[in-house]
Amino acid sequence: MTVLVVAINNAFVRRRSAPYVVSMDEAPIHHHYDTAYDEDQRLRQGLGRLELARVQEIVRRHVPPAVRVLDVGGATGVHAEWLLDDGHTVHLVDLLPSHVSRADARLGGHERFTATVGDARALPVPDASVDAVLLLGPLYHLTDRADRLAAWREALRVVVPGGVVIAMAINRFTSLFDGLAQSALFDPAFRAIVAQDLATGVHENPTGDPRWFTTAYFHRPEELPAEATEAGLVVRETVGVEGMAHWIKPLASALDDDDDRREVVLDAARVIEAEPTLLGLSSHLITVATRPSGAPTAP
Numbered sequence: 339m340t341v342l343v344v345a346i347n348n349a350f351v352r353r354r355s356a357p358y359v360v361s362m363d364e365a366p367i368h369h370h371y372d373t374a375y376d377e378d379q380r381l382r383q384g385l386g387r388l389e390l391a392r393v394q395e396i397v398r399r400h401v402p403p404a405v406r407v408l409d410v411g412g413a414t415g416v417h418a419e420w421l422l423d424d425g426h427t428v429h430l431v432d433l434l435p436s437h438v439s440r441a442d443a444r445l446g447g448h449e450r451f452t453a454t455v456g457d458a459r460a461l462p463v464p465d466a467s468v469d470a471v472l473l474l475g476p477l478y479h480l481t482d483r484a485d486r487l488a489a490w491r492e493a494l495r496v497v498v499p500g501g502v503v504i505a506m507a508i509n510r511f512t513s514l515f516d517g518l519a520q521s522a523l524f525d526p527a528f529r530a531i532v533a534q535d536l537a538t539g540v541h542e543n544p545t546g547d548p549r550w551f552t553t554a555y556f557h558r559p560e561e562l563p564a565e566a567t568e569a570g571l572v573v574r575e576t577v578g579v580e581g582m583a584h585w586i587k588p589l590a591s592a593l594d595d596d597d598d599r600r601e602v603v604l605d606a607a608r609v610i611e612a613e614p615t616l617l618g619l620s621s622h623l624i625t626v627a628t629r630p631s632g633a634p635t636a637p
């Protein structure tokens with residue numbers, strides 16, 4: 339099967355023209371999203387809405403109005419949808435054809451939206467062709483540091499000098515906290531998974547239980563900006579996304595739009611977002627970095 343190109347904008351070219359083959363290390367990721375888990379609903383319900391709201395405010399803080407945004411790992415288009423509403427032109431790239439198809443089914447009619455199957459490590463996008471890159475997902479699944487650096491370097495290559503790269507990671511301590519919040523930690527099989535997560539950052543789920551995620555990498559807070567710097571970007575800030583609230587499941591009701599407590603919960607995340615001693619508390623971390631003006635294009 340060749341790379342599927344959905345509603346591709348002429349401004350974007352396919353760089354990866356070889357036949358698209360799922361490598362062995364990608365197989366669990368395809369299985370997780372294609373059969374076991376509906377990514378499309380994750381941010382639309384429960385405490386997923388806390389992540390969505392915080393990502394929105396962090397992205398809006400750094401991305402200027404009505405620019406070209408590349409949404410790498412954009413999945414089914416949950417972020418693309420509001421980015422379009424904000425006036426941006428959005429090109430979505432995702433590893434999974436099923437995700438790109440769903441994004442295209444929902445947003446393909448929009449004149450400022452295009453989508454392509456592609457890999458964050460070899461983006462099918464020309465040099466210096468976008469104003470902002472979102473890397474909200476691919477770094478979760480790249481267990482080798484060299485692959486993560488390749489994704490950062492690709493973001494650097496495709497963004498204009500002075501442009502912004504916003505990358506999200508899953509925190510090293512997430513499975514420990516989630517195991518407590520959801521009671522999975524009482525299961526010895528889950529404790530064994532957590533022990534490896536804490537020791538190495540490499541999360542593997544031999545049980546196949548979709549609640550326990552798939553092959554992934556969980557960053558220590560200091561690792562994410564260090565990767566950005568090593569790739570040649572200049573770090574603006576690293577923040578925790580959700581704070582404590584993500585681990586307190588009954589707070590989900592406060593995220594309903596008409597609940598006055600919504601702002602209290604969001605503010606509890608905001609006030610500690612850059613507190614160094616608490617960066618490991620949030621489920622997700624975001625590093626915002628820029629391509630230095632005059633930086634050479636990566637080879």
Ligand SMILES: C[S@@+](CC[C@H](N)C(=O)[O-])C[C@H]1O[C@@H](n2cnc3c(N)ncnc32)[C@H](O)[C@@H]1O
Pocket residue numbers: 367371377381410411412413414416417431432433434437456457458459474475476477478479480
């Ligand atoms: C947890 S989802 C995140 C989706 C969305 N960006 C968000 O923040 O909610 C991770 C997404 O990254 C995609 N992905 C994983 N590895 C990738 C890679 N190497 N290149 C591009 N996309 C990748 C997956 O297919 C999936 O759609």
